C-alpha cells in the first residue's frame with residue numbers, strides 16, 4: 403500500500419463535492435445518558451454506491467441505522483438526504499423521502515402471506531382516501547390491482563420461487579427466503595437508498611453467495627445506493643465500494659476493502675490478534 407493510500411484510509415476520505423452525496427452524516431453524535439453510542443461521525447453515501455459499516459459488537463452500527471431512519475434523533479450533528487436535512491422526521495417520513503431498511507432480526511408480519519407483506523410496504527405509495535377504501539370504488543380497485551402487480555414484480559426480482567409462494571404465510575418460508583421478502587417489502591417504498599442490517603445473518607454459504615448476488619443486482623439493475631452492516635468479512639470485502647469501520651462509536655478507518663483489510667487500527671480493533679499485522683499493540687490506543 404502506498405503512503406498516500408495509507409494516509410487516506412486512516413484520515414477522512416475524500417469528501418464528496420457539494421451535491422454529490424445522496425446521504426451525508428456530518429459530525430453526528432448520539433449519547434444515551436453517559437454513553438456515547440456514536441461520536442462525531444462523518445459518513446456519506448454517493449448515488450449507486452455500496453458502503454459497508456463494520457465494527458465489533460456494540461460499536462454503534464445499529465445506532466447509525468436508527469439515526470438515519472428517524473428512530474433516534476441525533477444529540478448533535480446533521481443528516482441530509484439529497485442535501486436536505488432529515489433530522490426530526492419520523493421513520494415513515496424518512497421512508498417517503500427515499501430511505502428504506504431491513505432489520506437485524508427480520509421484521510415481517512408472520513400472520514400475513516408473502517404478497518400481503520410486500521403490499522404493506524407500498525402503503526406510502528397508495529393514494530386512495532379512507533372513504534374510497536371503505537366503499538371500494540373502481541379507482542380503489544384499480545389501485546389495489548396495480549399494487550398487487552407491482553408486489554409480484556418485486557418478488558420476481560428474486561426469481562420465480564417467491565412468486566410461486568406468494569400466498570404462503572411467511573412463517574412457512576426459510577430464513578433466507580424471509581430475508582428476500584423483507585427486501586422486496588423495502589423496495590415497495592421505491593427507495594433511493596437501502597439500509598441492510600446484516601443481510602446474510604443466519605444464512606449458509608450457498609444462501610450467502612446468493613444474497614451477495616442480489617445485493618449487487620439491487621445496485622446494478624435498480625440503481626440503488628446501499629448502506630449495509632455485515633459481520634461476515636468475506637461478504638463485506640467482496641461487495642463494498644467503500645468500508646467505514648467503527649469502534650466504540652468512533653470512525654477509526656475508512657477506505658477501499660483492500661485498504662481497510664490492511665489497516666492496523668482495524669486489525670487491532672476488529673479482526674483480532676490473529677490477524678497478520680505484527681505491531682498491533684500500539685494501535686490499541688485509538689480506542
Ligand SMILES: Nc1ncnc2c1ncn2[C@@H]1O[C@H](COP(=O)(O)OP(=O)(O)OP(=O)(O)O)[C@@H](O)[C@H]1O
Nearest residue numbers: 434437438439457458459460461462463464465466
Ligand atoms: N436505546 C439505547 N439505550 C441505551 N444504550 C443503547 C441504546 N441503543 C444502543 N445502546 C448502546 O450503544 C452502543 C452501540 O450499540 P449498537 O447496537 O449501535 O452497536 P452495534 O455495533 O450495532 O452492535 P452489534 O454488532 O452487537 O449489533 C452499545 O453500547 C449499546 O449498548
